[in-house]
Amino acid sequence: MKSSDVDYADVQGLVRFGYGKMKGAAYALLHVKNAAAARAWLRAAPVTNAVAMKPPPTAALQVAFTADGLRALDVSETVVTQFSPEFLTGMTEEGRTRRLGDVEANAPAKWEWGYASSIPHVMVMFFAECDGFDNFVEGAKGNAWNEAFTEVQYLRTADLDGIEPFGFADGISQPKIDWERRRDVTRPQLDYSNIVALGEILLGYPNEYQKYNDRPLLDADAASRGLLAAEDRPDKKDLGRNGTYLVMRTLEQDVRLFWQFVSEQSGGNPDEAERLAAAFVGRTRAGDPLVPPQKHAIPGIDHTDPEQVRHNQFTFAKDPAGARCPFGAHVHRANPRNTDYPGRPTGLAKLITMLGFGPKGFRDDLMSSVRFHRVLRRGREYGTELKPEDALTPAPPNESERGLHFICLNANISRQFEFLQNAWMMNTKFSGLTDESDPLLGNRAAMPGCPVTGHFTMPEENGGVPRRVSGLPQFVTVRGGAYFFLPSLRALRYFAGSEGVQE
C-alpha cells in the first residue's frame, strides 16, 4: 500500500457503497443514556468498513455522531470545538434555518426529530437484506443497547425499487470520488467532470482547492495513539481523516398533492401531466434527462455502460435557452453541470473573461462552478408506495406519511450541502429566474420584496414568451434533520475507548 492510498478498512462503507442490494434499512436516532455503556457498545459494534468483499456482505452497520453526541460520550471540549462551525451549531441555528429554507411549515420547532431535546446524539444505521433484517438489528443491538441508549426515533425505510415517492427514478447522478487522487484540480476546469477530489467527500485529503479542510488535529498522546497522522501536519494526529460529515433530513412528500396539482394544470390530461411533472424534475419518470446525451464521454461517467450514457452523459450547454430542460428544473438546480469558465476560454480569452469582458448574454456565468458544491447522496425512501395514477384520489383517513430520509456526505457542510440547498434549491433567483424556488423542494415562503415564490417558468421551443405555471403549493415538508460526523473506524475507536480523555 502506497502511503497515499486510502485505507478502506478505516473508512465506513457508506462512503464507498450505497448498499443498494440490502433492501432493508433503518436509522436509530439515539440519546446516550450511560456514557460508559455507550462507549462499550460502540467498541463492540461490528461497524462495516469500505473494503470491497467477495461475496459482498449481506448486512452492514454504520455509526455517526452529532456534536451533542460527542459531548455526551465525554469527548473533551478542546477536541469537539475543532469540528466545523456548522456541525457544532447544528442545523437548527436560527440564521441557518433562514438559509436552508427551514421556515414556516419547515420550521424546526415543528419537526418530529432534530429540534431541542429531540436532537439525537448518535445515529446507528442498519442495512440488511429484508429476510434477515430484524434478526440482524436485534443481534447488532445486543443486550447492552438499552443500558447504553434511549431511542429518540427509530426511522424505518421502504424499498421502492429505486423510485422515489413522487414516482421518479432516483439516485441516478452521483459524483465519482477520485480515490487515487489522479486529477489535477489546480488547473481551471474547462470541461464538466463528474469526478470530485477525495477531500470533498473525506476529511484529511486535499479538496477541489488542493487544500485540506479544517478538522480536529490532536497532539500525539496515549489517547490519540491509534489515529493516523495528518498528511499536511505530520506532527499531529488527524481525528477527521477517513471520516466525513453526514447531513440528514427527513423530507415528507405529499404525493397526492403533487400529482393532483400537475393534473389540474394539465386539464386532466395524463400525458400532459406527466410532461409537466418531468419538466419539474428535469428527467422523465424512467430517469432519462430532458436534454439528449452528448457524444463525447464525461470523466467519471462510464461511457461503456449504455444506461449511464443515456442517464448521465449530458450537460445543459447545448440547451442555453432552457427550452428542453427548464432552468428551474430540480436536476438543473441540483447540478448545473457547469465548469470554472463558461465557453471554455483559453489564453487571452480567459484573461478577457476574467476581467468581465467575456460573454455578455443575460444568463452567462451566473452560477458558481459546480465542482465545489457536489455531495454524495445516500438517502432512502420511507412510507408506502403510491402510484401516480392512484394519487389523484383523495387521501383515506389517517393516511401515513411518505417521503425521503435524505442523507448526503460532504467534507465541508457550508460549501457543499448548505450552498446547494441555499444558492441553488431554495434561491428564488437561481440562474436569472425570479419568484420561483425548486419546484419539488421549495417552501413557497415569501421574502421581503418577493411575496410570491411559487412560480415555475418553462421556456418554449419556438422561442416565444415562456410558459409560466403559478401557484405551486409546497409538496415537500421538512420533518427532521441534523448534522452528523461519520467517523473513520480509528476515530470511532478513539471516541469509544475514550476513558483516557475523561475529565
Place this chain on the structure above:
Amino acid sequence: MVLAAIDPARETELRQLLESMNEAPGLVNAHNALVPFARFETLHFARFIILEDKTLNDVRAHGGGPAPTYSLYLAFVGDIDGEVEPFLHELARVAGAGLRSIFSCCVGFAANADLVGWMKSHNASTLAAYVNWRGRTVRRIHEEAALRDALVEHIDANQAAFRNLPPRQAHVKLQQFLNAERAAGRLKLSGESPAPAGWWLRNLTHMIGLPLLVLLALPLLIVIAPFYLFFLRRREKTDPELCWRVNQTHSDDLSRYEDHSITNQFSAMGSLKPGRLRLLTAMGVLRTVDYAARHFVRRGRLGRIRTIHFARWVFLDGKKRLVFFSNYDGTVESYMDDFINKTGFGLNAVFGNGIGYPRTNWLVRDGCAEEQKYKNFLRRHTLPTQVWYKAYPGLTAIDLERNHRIRQGLESSSLSEDGARAWASLL
C-alpha cells in the same frame, strides 16, 4: 459617508436608537421615525454602523507594536443618485430631528449645530467605489420593475393568446400593450436625465488625467519596480497569517443581521500592515479599482461577478485602517466563493495589504486560494451592520439587468428573429 467618534458615555443609548429603526434585527423599518429611508427618492442603499474592530490585537501579533486604541466610530453610509450636497439638505429637511438625536451621541455634536455643515465636516472620503450600473437611478429601477411586473401579469392573464406566439409577434403585441398602458398613465418610463456638464468635465478629467499622471511617473516607476518587488517578496514570505476561526458569539452577532432578504450587506474593517510599502500598494491598487470601476468595467459586472450593487473602500485613522462596505445578492458563503473563484487576484491585491491575510505571492497569487483561512480571515473582520436599508428589496442586480433588457427590447422598434427570441426569454 459620515464618520464620527461616538461619545463613550452614550454608546448604549446610540445602540438602542439604531435598533429602534428596525422591525427586528436585520429587518429595517423603511418608514421608521428617526430616518424614514423610503422617503428619499434618490437613495439606493443606506446603513448606520458602529465600527467596532475586534481585531486590534492583530497589530501586536503582526509585530507592529502594542495594540493601538482608536475611538469607536459611527458611520452613516448612503449610495445615492446625483450630488451629495442636495441630498444632505434633503436629509436635514426630512429627518433632521432623527439625525440630530443619533448624532448627538457622537463627540462634538452640539444641539444647535448646523446639521448639514456638521455632516459635511464629518465626511470621510471614499478611496474607491464600485457601482453596478452607473447612471441607473432608483426611479428607473422602480419603473422598470413595474414594467416587468405589468408585462408578466398581462401575459398570465392572456395565456392562450401568447401560447405558441412567435417571438416577434409577441414583441409587437407587448409594445401595443405598453403604449396603451402608458397612454392610460398606468406605466411610466422616464427618459434618462443627462448628467450635468460639470459631472462630464470631472469625469473626463479623471479618465484622462490619471493615466496621464501614471505615464509621467512611468520612468520613475520602472526604476522603483525592482526594489518594490524585492521588498514586497521579502514581506510576503514573513508576514504572519492571522486567520483563526471566529468565536461563536461573534458569529451569532453577524448571523442575526444576515439573510433576511435576497440581498445582504457586508461591512468589514481591519488594520493595514505597517510601513509605507503596504500603504502605497493598497492606495495604488484601490485607485486602480476605482478608475476601472468608473471608466472601464462593463456595466453590471465587477470582473466576472454580477451580484454586487454598490461597494466602497474608506481609510480611517490616518490611513492606518481600512473599512469596506458592500451590498451583494446571496449569502456570505456564496459571496466568498464567488470572490475566491472568480476574482481572487483582485481580492489578494487589495486585502493582502491587511494584517493577517493568508499569504500571497507576487501580490495577486495564492492568498484567498487558501479557502478556509481566507473565509476565517474575512469573517473575523466582518462587522455587524446595525441598520441597513435597500430601496428595492426583492430585486437582485440580475433582476435589475433583466428588467432593463426587457425595457430596451420593448423600446426598439423592431427586433431580429434571434433578438426577439432572446428578448422573449427574459419574460
